[in-house]
Amino acid sequence: MDRTRDPDLATRLFGSRPEHTLALLRAAWPAAVGADLARRTEVVAFDRGVLRVKVPDARWQRSLQRMRGEILARLRSVAGGAAPRSLGFVAGPVAEPPAPAPPPEAAPCLPAPEAVAEAARAIPDPEMRARFVASAARYFARFRRDQTGDGTGGGGSTTG
Numbered sequence: 001m002d003r004t005r006d007p008d009l010a011t012r013l014f015g016s017r018p019e020h021t022l023a024l025l026r027a028a029w030p031a032a033v034g035a036d037l038a039r040r041t042e043v044v045a046f047d048r049g050v051l052r053v054k055v056p057d058a059r060w061q062r063s064l065q066r067m068r069g070e071i072l073a074r075l076r077s078v079a080g081g082a083a084p085r086s087l088g089f090v091a092g093p094v095a096e097p098p099a100p101a102p103p104p105e106a107a108p109c110l111p112a113p114e115a116v117a118e119a120a121r122a123i124p125d126p127e128m129r130a131r132f133v134a135s136a137a138r139y140f141a142r143f144r145r146d147q148t149g150d151g152t153g154g155g156g157s158t159t160g
Contacts, residue, residue: 021082022046025075029053031128032074033067042094049085051075054092061089077124112137 025046030038040060045052055061064071068087076083111117116136123129 018046021079024079024082025051025084028075028078028128031078031125032071040094044090046084050088051084051086052088052090054094055089056094057091061091064089078128110137110141113140116140 022043022045026043029041029043033041040056041064042054043051044054053064055064064087071087072084112120112133113136117133120129120133120136123132
């Protein structure tokens, strides 16, 4: 079966619902602005193509407004068509980022489909690319287990 490569996998996986797109953009924000700047800002909303970001004060608003073209380009490189068309900055107290949760026990899973791995090669940041492929592999593994009867949604056998 010949499948054409999906040029915008992020949009296909995350763009169907606004809360999914917002989650993708929150995850992509540190890659777009850097870890230090990400800690000093807070992605708060995504509505009608505008990503709203809370910043500590008006000085931060002006600085980030000057950087918006570069930030948008970086977000596009990660989020593709799910990236915002513009940025809006709101001054206010920025919430402390939550402490990272300890990683869950990794269950062994099959690698992501080759089409996903191929599409991920377009992500320039190696760490972001590796995380994307690992997440996709876990996502697809859920469905493989269900289809083979190993998960909760599959087997169809009953005892009685």
